[in-house]
Amino acid sequence: MPATPTPSSSSIAFTVNGHRHALEVPTHALLLDVLRDRLDLKGAKRSCDMQVCGACTVLVGDAPVSACSYLAVEADGRELLTVEGLGTPDAMHPLQQAFVDHGAVQCGFCTSGMLLSAKALLDEQPRPTEADVLHHLRGNLCRCTGYRKIVDAILACAAQSGSAA
Amino acid sequence: MRVARELVIEAAPEALWRLLWDVPRMAACVPGCAEAHELAPHQTYRAHMTQKVGPISLSVALIVEILAAEPPWHLALSASGRDPVVSADIAMRVTLDCAPDGTGTRLHIGAEGQVLGKLGALGHGVIQRKAEETVDEFGRRLARMARS
């Protein structure tokens, strides 16, 4: 049977931060634009727009994804996590608390990407070594902090939790 | 980018010089050149070039200006144009220098210029290599045409 084309506009449904969304999106829409402009989730940032900097990192399932270079239609049926789903100011995720405690945030532009990349790492490797953390953050750039406090925060969070964060 | 090549053409300098002004035959020697028109005789020409660099197609309307002509030894021209689809600006200078070589002509081709715009994202090396391939193929086709 010949493949039928996805029409220029598609109905997709996915879960973001535990909430289900059903949307009509153009086939050529990028996930980052859908998250920011349709769902008002501004945590993920457009920065390099070429998958190098990590500021647009979101999790699709357990995988970190560059939302700037990911078609929204690929998220159909999936579970997504953005930084807004990690915690709230009153109930911060341990990673967020660790970032605050260690002074790992300056301008904040890279932070949502750093947090989600770190979450993906800790979910898989609850006790990473410093080398593991550096390896996994290789695609997340920070212009402010020099990375030291970000790494310290992640390692401290891992040490505290003992199991998956 | 910059390319310099030297080759021997089996035609006397005067015959080669006549060939260089034969617009349709010269256009056939330039890889990717689809059409060429004379706008002002021995002064200005328009040519349409297409090239493929990996997955990227380039399509440029070039204006060619003759900068210097000293028959039958030296020809210098400029070629410039823009592909708005890939936002590529091309500006080239080409020199052709002829010297007698027995019954033939020793031809020195010099090409230098730049390709500005998004195509640069592929890296300077790719553009340099493409320029070298184009000049080499031009030389081959010119040599073949001069022999016939």
Added chain:
Amino acid sequence: MLRPFTLYRPSTLSEAGALLREHREDATLYAGGTELLLLMKEGLVRPHVLVDVKHVAGLGEVVAADGAIRIGATASHRTVERSAAVQAHCPLVAGVARHVANARVRAAGTVGGNLAFADPHSDLATLFLVFEARIDLRGPDGEREVPLDAFVLGPYETARRGDEILSAVRLRSWPVGAAGAYLKFGLYERPTLGVAAVLVPDAEGRRVSEARLAIGCIGPRPQRLRALEHHLRGAPLEELAAGRADVASAEIDRIDAVTDLHGSADYKLEMAQVFTRRALRVAAARAAHHVIDARYPYTVVV
């Protein structure tokens, strides 16, 4: 913003091929999109049709068979990194997959996409040369197989015809006792230089019986250093491991390197000599069963 396009999701390679034939220049294959979407965002390519091959059953499988590993085209780098079959039969491949680009690219990007795009800085295109890799291509008339060194023709240029689909790459396991290393050097997202070295010890385990060396990133395409490989036959492993052997290569000096942001042509050729020596050092130490923790600035040692 991307320009609008039609997306097809064929479930078989035949359907995918039929779509390519039907839409010709207007269509492009799509899997991870890690290079394609970037080119589309820049407007450098403007396909009207994307043929998404991620839903072709079995195209992403990684299987071991007959002393070889077959990596399906849509297997992600992440899949290859974690594949038990790859770790068992060619662990260096899993190690290199772990270092491709960044974690997000590894999750989405595919081995087939990487090889078909033929970025001159591809780690896999260099590494797979020392595994005698062969590329499977599916076309309208059936399948054909091309050795990797005849598949990558130049920067962003391969032997794949417009109506063909890269379906898999097959790697041969090394002979027993062989040890290898992959060193990639650079400060940028794409490596400046990649060197893969494999050494097969002789029966006594003292000298090189066979060597394989591949260099990538600095020339128009990755290449084996056949003359140096030949020269290394019989070389004592301890000399190589200690960095005392003469491994200067005239072949390296003939590589058509171009001056660009990664460095001058001279610099690249000089670094190629240095890193070939280093890669051989690490491979030799491993072949001689030494523990080696080689570290060099801006270098990933796999």
